[in-house]
Amino acid sequence: MANPAPELYLENQLCFPLYAASRLTTKIYTPFLEELGITYPQYLVLLTLWQFQEQSVKSIGKRLFLESNTLTPLLKRLEQKNLIQRIRSKTDERTVMITLTQAGMELKEKAVEIPKKIVESFHDKIISEDEILSFQKTLFKLLNVLDKKVSE
Amino acid sequence: MANPAPELYLENQLCFPLYAASRLTTKIYTPFLEELGITYPQYLVLLTLWQFQEQSVKSIGKRLFLESNTLTPLLKRLEQKNLIQRIRSKTDERTVMITLTQAGMELKEKAVEIPKKIVESFHDKIISEDEILSFQKTLFKLLNVLDKKVSE
DNA sequence: AAGGATTAAATCGTGTGCGATTTAAATGTA
């Protein structure tokens, strides 16, 4: 038996390279985010707030595919860093609204530099701009399909 | 100011959809892996052992882009489930060799069914087979570039 | 052969992820 079960080979998987690439890209972000004193998931939460302003925990979760069990502690950490405020809604006491503090809003100015630096550090001729764009397109399509599958 | 800093939009990021898609695909695997009594990272370790046989912790880490701080506790859990053995090498006492137990080898027969089931559950006409293949190709290229960048 | 440098695992602490459950508020319906 030369090579049984090639369907189980790492290089034939889709999930494994997604998993590995996700972790490695996070690693690329880390030194830049350390300068802002935040982690990658915390950065994602701030991205949603910078882009969409005040939001409930639920709403942030929908955008990032996360739930309160992950977000609540993470948001408390952002609150302790004085970047956000957590305020229980008066009209519906079940929901907690998240708003940026002044410091949270100001952090955006520093964050704007990050994507540029990341892209610069990626001047690698192995992958063309076009290839990345069509890759990104499929990635978002995949994300959509996965989201539907998971919530079935 | 209509729409400041579009470079910070979630939909313009590459890392975010990777992060989300990775987590969602893991979620798709979970119910299948639960039947085998293992987690997704544990499944990946078993994949390397099924494919490449006996290996050191280091070697498994190279293939999965993980280090001993993650692998050691994970491997101890696999050992407790009686799926692998951890044996310190006689020729180089620094390295720990990981081998499959009989139960670990036999689990492969069950695992072979998983990729089929996943693919089946993905019969979604939004993404063609070709698109997935070229996506996978770019993904592995990206993984390569990232790995180089990270280890710089 | 001695001693510093390197290497492989392990350990430690912090921060996610997430399934499952709990708590409390709002909603729907008889």
Place this chain on the structure above:
DNA sequence: TACATTTAAATCGCACACGATTTAATCCTT
């Protein structure tokens, strides 16, 4: 209006990830 149902956060426990450090063994150079 009562009361079951639904919903939003929070809580709990477990398993990763990973930076930083420690421990022990091997290698390298003189």
